[in-house]
Amino acid sequence: MYIKVNNKKIKILEYTKLKDRFKSLKFVLDKIDYGIKFPKRHLISTYFFCQKVDICITNKDNIIIKLYENIKSEKKKIFLKSYNIYYLPLNTCKYLKIGETLIPKEK
Numbered sequence: 001m002y003i004k005v006n007n008k009k010i011k012i013l014e015y016t017k018l019k020d021r022f023k024s025l026k027f028v029l030d031k032i033d034y035g036i037k038f039p040k041r042h043l044i045s046t047y048f049f050c051q052k053v054d055i056c057i058t059n060k061d062n063i064i065i066k067l068y069e070n071i072k073s074e075k076k077k078i079f080l081k082s083y084n085i086y087y088l089p090l091n092t093c094k095y096l097k098i099g100e101t102l103i104p105k106e107k
Contacts, residue, residue: 004105012086021038032090041084044068045075046074056092056102059084062104064098
């Protein structure tokens with residue numbers, strides 16, 4: 001799955017299993033050039049992330065309801081209205097706006 005942001009394709013990995021969700025971006029030292037989608041989640045947690053990320057929160061229709069840029073490690077927030085949470089590479093949210101629709105595409 002991919003999303004297109006500022007004429008750039010960003011690969012999105014969808015994690016639904018507990019093991020994958022727990023690992024996510026924890027202890028990743030290489031530069032992140034992909035995104036991670038957590039469906040049906042209401043909690044943002046960046047504990048043990050080794051680098052900063054951008055976070056995009058969407059509702060069931062994939063309409064962006066909240067954006068966070070440059071989030072560092074050891075942060076935790078709860079959003080009851082969220083449905084999908086995307087962890088994206090740094091400086092990706094600059095090109096997104098609240099109210100836009102994220103359209104994930106298969107290739």
